[in-house]
Amino acid sequence: QNQTEPRYNITVIGAPGVGKSALSLQFLYQEFVEDYEPTKVDSYQTYVRHERSDVNVQITDTAGQEDYASVRDTFLRNGEGFLCVFSLTDTDSFSHVQELYSQVKLSKGSAPPHLPFLLVGNKCDVEASRQISLSAAVQLARNLGVPYIETSAKTNFNVTEAFLGLTKMVVNSREPL
Ligand code: GDP
Numbered sequence: 001q002n003q004t005e006p007r008y009n010i011t012v013i014g015a016p017g018v019g020k021s022a023l024s025l026q027f028l029y030q031e032f033v034e035d036y037e038p039t040k041v042d043s044y045q046t047y048v049r050h051e052r053s054d055v056n057v058q059i060t061d062t063a064g065q066e067d068y069a070s071v072r073d074t075f076l077r078n079g080e081g082f083l084c085v086f087s088l089t090d091t092d093s094f095s096h097v098q099e100l101y102s103q104v105k106l107s108k109g110s111a112p113p114h115l116p117f118l119l120v121g122n123k124c125d126v127e128a129s130r131q132i133s134l135s136a137a138v139q140l141a142r143n144l145g146v147p148y149i150e151t152s153a154k155t156n157f158n159v160t161e162a163f164l165g166l167t168k169m170v171v172n173s174r175e176p177l
Pocket residue numbers: 014015016017018019020021022023033034035036037038122123124125126151152153154155
């Protein structure tokens with residue numbers, strides 16, 4: 001990394017078991033890791049194509065200890081863009097989105113479009129056990145004023161699109177209007 005190169009931070013948040021680690025690892029290494037340690041927090045450096053250049057992105061994959069307010073506050077403070085993941089097969093994880101959004105908004109002191117925040121409905125490969133309809137998810141995203149995308153970390157569907165989309169939002173939010 002050269003000295004003057006900006007680095008952008010993306011933080012992956014969401015309820016336990018929604019696929020935060022699987023999405024991060026699929027994006028970084030193009031493989032589906034099925035049983036990543038659920039309590040493990042990790043940060044990764046990568047380069048993401050944005051317009052005609054590669055931008056340096058740090059991806060932070062969060063885990064269970066966000067339940068401790070102090071740890072969670074650190075993630076929220078350091079995060080610049082938020083990939084907010086729920087599972088399309090888990091209504092509890094969907095119910096959790098509103099609270100996560102409120103915490104991010106409070107911590108950053110800004111709201112979309114100045115707050116890069118992408119809502120992600122993951123596990124769209126298991127259509128048979130879908131609990132959250134597309135329209136319910138779109139409605140929530142509209143209420144929050146954020147974009148929505150459906151992904152599968154398992155089949156690598158829309159994973160790159162999600163990370164690239166959020167990177168674009170983060171880069172644009174730093175550029176003066
Ligand atoms: P995290 O706690 O949010 O980091 O969730 P993990 O990435 O550890 O995934 C939790 C479980 O969901 C694991 O058993 C994964 O194999 C599974 N999983 C993650 N993403 C997908 C997906 O897109 N489709 C399916 N079918 N399973 C997934």
